[in-house]
Amino acid sequence: MTTSNLTSHISHPISKNNNYVIIVAGGSGSRMQSAVPKQFLLLNGKPVLMHSIEAFEQSEAKPAIILVLPAAYHTYWQQLIQEYSFTISHQLVMGGETRFHSVKNGLNLITDQEALVAVQDAVRPLTAPYIIDEAYQCAAKYGTAVVAVKSRDSVRQVKEGRSVSLVRDEIYLVQTPQTFRASLLRKAYEQPFDTRFTDDASVVEQYGAEIKLTEGDHSNIKITFPEDIAIAELLLSKKPQL
Numbered sequence: 509m510t511t512s513n514l515t516s517h518i519s520h521p522i523s524k525n526n527n528y529v530i531i532v533a534g535g536s537g538s539r540m541q542s543a544v545p546k547q548f549l550l551l552n553g554k555p556v557l558m559h560s561i562e563a564f565e566q567s568e569a570k571p572a573i574i575l576v577l578p579a580a581y582h583t584y585w586q587q588l589i590q591e592y593s594f595t596i597s598h599q600l601v602m603g604g605e606t607r608f609h610s611v612k613n614g615l616n617l618i619t620d621q622e623a624l625v626a627v628q629d630a631v632r633p634l635t636a637p638y639i640i641d642e643a644y645q646c647a648a649k650y651g652t653a654v655v656a657v658k659s660r661d662s663v664r665q666v667k668e669g670r671s672v673s674l675v676r677d678e679i680y681l682v683q684t685p686q687t688f689r690a691s692l693l694r695k696a697y698e699q700p701f702d703t704r705f706t707d708d709a710s711v712v713e714q715y716g717a718e719i720k721l722t723e724g725d726h727s728n729i730k731i732t733f734p735e736d737i738a739i740a741e742l743l744l745s746k747k748p749q750l
C-alpha cells in the first residue's frame with residue numbers, strides 16, 4: 509500500500525490507465541460540529557472517507573487515488589487504516605486553506621498531461637461506481653464532465669429584494685465527481701483564487717471551457733450537517749449495492 513509514509517511532493521502516483529482521482533478531504537467540517545472532521549465519522553461502522561475511496565476502486569475506471577488530508581490528520585488516518593484493515597493504495601497529500609487550494613495540492617502530483625482527473629468530495633460516500641465511469645467517459649470525449657441532478661423543487665432567485673421564479677427544468681444541482689482532461693484542469697487551477705470558485709466546474713468555466721453535465725443521483729449526497737449521516741445510512745440500507 510502507498511500511504512503517508514510517502515508524505516506527498518516526492519513521489520508521484522502511477523496510473524495504469526491515465527485515470528486519476530483527487531479525493532479532497534482537507535476540510536474541517538465546521539457545519540457538522542463534530543469532534544473529528546466529518547470525513548472520519550462512521551457511516552455503517554466505517555469512516556465516511558473509506559466509502560468514498562472504495563467507490564473509485566470499484567469503478568471500471570480504476571484511477572490512481574490521491575487523497576488530500578489536513579497535515580494534522582495524517583497520523584490519525586494511518587491509525588484508521590490499521591484499525592479497519594484498509595488496503596486500497598493511495599497517495600497522501602497535505603490539505604490547503606480552501607477546497608481550491610486542496611485540489612491544487614493534489615494536482616501537483618499529476619505530471620501526465622494526457623490524464624483524466626476526477627475531483628471528488630471525500631464527504632460524498634454514496635457515489636455509485638457507474639456514475640464515476642460515465643464521468644470519465646464523458647471527460648475523455650469532451651474534456652469536461654460534471655455530475656449533476658435536475659432540481660426536484662421549484663426554484664426562485666432573489667434579486668434586489670424581489671423573488672423571481674426560474675425555469676425549473678433548466679436548473680441542475682451540481683455534485684461530484686467533476687472530471688477533466690489534466691491539461692485543462694491544471695491550466696484552470698493556475699488562475700488566482702476567487703471566492704466564487706465553489707467547485708472545480710466554476711474554476712474551469714472561468715478559464716473559458718464549456719462544462720458538460722453527466723447524470724448524477726439524488727442519493728449522491730454530501731455529508732454537511734449532523735442529520736446527513738442518518739440520511740446516508742438510510743440511503744445505504746435501501747441501496748445495498750452501493
Ligand SMILES: Nc1ccn([C@@H]2O[C@H](COP(=O)(O)OP(=O)(O)OP(=O)(O)O)[C@@H](O)[C@H]2O)c(=O)n1
Nearest residue numbers: 532533534535536537538539605606607610630
Ligand atoms: N480546505 C479544504 C476545504 C474543504 N475540502 C474538502 O472539500 C469537500 C467539500 O467541502 P465541505 O463540505 O464544505 O467540507 P468542509 O470544508 O470540511 O465543511 P464546512 O464548510 O462545513 O467547514 C470536503 O470533502 C472537504 O474535506 C478540502 O479538501 N480542503
Ligand SMILES: C[C@](O)(CO)[C@H](O)COP(=O)(O)O
Nearest residue numbers: 607629682683684706707730
Ligand atoms: C463541490 C460541491 O460539492 C459541488 O456541489 C460543492 O460546491 C461544495 O461546496 P461546499 O460549500 O464546499 O460544501
